[in-house]
Amino acid sequence: MNRWLQNKNSRLLITLSGVAIAMVGAAYAAVPLYNLFCQVTGYGxxxxxxxxxxxxxxxxxxxxxxxxxxxxxxxxxxxxxxxxxxxxxxxxxxxxxxxxxxxxxxxxxxxxxxxxxxxxxxxxxxxxxxxxxxxxxxxxxxxxxxxxxxxxxxxxxxxxxxxxxxxxxxxxxxxxxxxxxxxxxxx
Incomplete structure (x- = not known):
């Protein structure tokens, strides 16, 4: 049972770390992608x-x-x-x-x-x-x-x-x- 909890916690830690990394990547990509969107569409x-x-x-x-x-x-x-x-x-x-x-x-x-x-x-x-x-x-x-x-x-x-x-x-x-x-x- 103890080993099962450790695996579950490890999977959760890996998943949350992946989400955090994806969020940081999305934050860096947001400005260039928004600028590209505005240039293409004339938005704003x-x-x-x-x-x-x-x-x-x-x-x-x-x-x-x-x-x-x-x-x-x-x-x-x-x-x-x-x-x-x-x-x-x-x-x-x-x-x-x-x-x-x-x-x-x-x-x-x-x-x-x-x-x-x-x-x-x-x-x-x-x-x-x-x-x-x-x-x-x-x-x-x-x-x-x-x-x-x-x-x-x-x-x-x-x-x-x-x-x-x-x-x-x-x-x-x-x-x-x-x-x-x-x-x-x-x-």
């Missing part, structure tokens, strides 16, 4: 990434508004250089944002982005964007950062998209912890 306003522009331009126009914000603890000024522009659907357009490091030390930041209305996200494609890479600004440095984009002509084939006349492209900058700042304890 996640835009698409394109290699090239659209293959044709149609007469329909869309007003694209630009929004900028930053994390409260990031000592940068961050703003769009234009508040809006009207583009033809399928037309490749170029917009700029400006960031300035107002601190006395270098800071690396990374921008997150989305579009509203969320249902327009699968049709909003970026070819080039400052949000694809980290941006490091020296003390007092200002940079102009481009975003090259288009609204996919397929938007015109979806009846539920007929009411979309304005799309807002929003960015939020967050400080990225660098190896240097983690070594000095500064964030």
């Amino acid at each position: 306003g996640t835009t698409q990434v394109a290699e090239t522009g659209a293959d044709h331009v149609i007469e329909r126009t869309v007003e694209v508004r630009f929004d900028a914000s930053r994390a409260r603890d990031l000592p940068w000024t961050f703003e769009p250089m234009q508040t809006s522009m009207t583009v033809q659907v399928g037309e490749t357009a170029l917009a700029y944002y400006r960031a300035t490091n107002n601190s006395d030390h270098p800071i690396t930041g990374m921008a997150t982005y989305n579009v509203t209305p969320f249902k327009a996200a699968p049709y909003f494609s970026k070819i080039e964007c400052f949000c694809f890479t980290e941006q490091t600004l020296q003390p007092g440095e200002s940079i102009e950062m481009p975003v090259l984009f288009f609204v996919d002509p397929l938007i015109d084939e979806e009846r539920r998209m007929d009411d979309v006349r304005t799309i807002t492209l929003s960015y939020t900058f967050f400080e990225q912890e660098s190896d240097e700042s983690s070594a000095t304890g500064r964030r």
Whole structure:
């Protein structure tokens, strides 16, 4: 009987250990899988990434508004250089944002982005964007950062998209912890 309990306890320990390992693995995989899901579906306003522009331009126009914000603890000024522009659907357009490091030390930041209305996200494609890479600004440095984009002509084939006349492209900058700042304890 005693041996039977030991085997049962061993099996339970192995099973629970396997569950714990699977949960840790799922936690690590959750963020990349969620990001992939958002990129594929446009869920939560996640835009698409394109290699090239659209293959044709149609007469329909869309007003694209630009929004900028930053994390409260990031000592940068961050703003769009234009508040809006009207583009033809399928037309490749170029917009700029400006960031300035107002601190006395270098800071690396990374921008997150989305579009509203969320249902327009699968049709909003970026070819080039400052949000694809980290941006490091020296003390007092200002940079102009481009975003090259288009609204996919397929938007015109979806009846539920007929009411979309304005799309807002929003960015939020967050400080990225660098190896240097983690070594000095500064964030």
